[in-house]
Amino acid sequence: MSKKKIATIWLAGCSGCHMSLLDMDERLLEVAKLADIVKSPVVDGKELPKVDVAIVEGAVASDEHLEELKHIRRQAKILVALGDCAITGNVSGIRNRVTKEQALERAYLDSGVNLDGVLPTHPVLQKLEDRVRPLHEEVPVDYYIQGCPPSADKIFYVISEILHGREPTTEGDGEVKYG
């Protein structure tokens, strides 16, 4: 069996899901036997090449996230939503109750330290979308790993099932558990 290619990507999340991914500890070596991690916030590599599995943490909160997610979908055979932000919007989506403008004002103008009241408007910066969305509202998602963050056991279970060409179940380590 030729080695598979994996990428892990970080959109609007707190990186906790990636921490959990690293919490697989020595089992990372088992994953490494089956696949090469070709792009990830924890390894080098700029462009996302064609991969077998893309594991995506975080929701879609900005124009850049949306563009990146669509690109990932084109590049990956299998797309995995990692963690509650990617699946439900979760904490990243709490701002959906208010308008984008209100959220920016709260974060920047009410902060107590930004006395000149400057909002980030530089053209190279990402622009917030009006509404934070889970990944599946934008692109087809093949697998979901729930949890905030998901347990390392669950991540390992789902990833190794996928790499072995098996269908992960929602029993045992695959149990659905939000939060």
Place this chain on the structure above:
Amino acid sequence: MSKISITINDEPYKVESGQTIMEACKEHNIKIPSMCHFDGLTDVGACRLCLVEIEGQSKLLPSCTTQVEPNQKIRTHSDRLSGHRQMITELFFSERNHVCAVCVANGNCELQDLATEVGMKHVRFPYLFQECEVDASHAMFVIDHNRCIMCTRCVRVCSEVEGAHNWDVKNRGYKVRIISDFDTPWGESESCTSCRKCVEVCPTGSLWSKDKAQGQSKKNPQMIKDLIEKRKVNL
């Protein structure tokens, strides 16, 4: 009471006439998912999780409000029913704002457990992200409408067990809300006795005690069930 014969999932049973299908199933250790049912309170058939198939009926019927009948053939689990239960669970999550990670009930929530039970991999309906109020005006308790699933257990326990009837329901559809004392802040209620029965029966992180932070709320519904039983005893 007389016994009648029914069939549940192809197995024959003798059950009390006048029982609900849910009661009969419980007696024979057949578990049906439920959310609005609470032992000892009047059933209202609100959540629809307990729907069952009855032979000869095209409609699914809630087992908590349907009585057993002689020779009834009941099915409590099927692909069709699992599909509906899955969908109902997703609708609960999409209607209001459930962020388990930061919720006071995280780890001790019947709705969160339901998602596990039905294997809710994701929610296929768009989230409404509707604006919901948090009323923290009561000295000891909070009602966070973001987490409410409108099971109305709080309304019934307050009215039927405590006898205070502080809680009620206003509006319809997705705008439906639990209200305190004719839609006034809970802290100003003249009928609430602060007995905390509603907090204990609430299945989610909607009603909680102010001394609890994220993941700390632990409900004691059994205490209320026992209380209901004790009050039936006439000394």
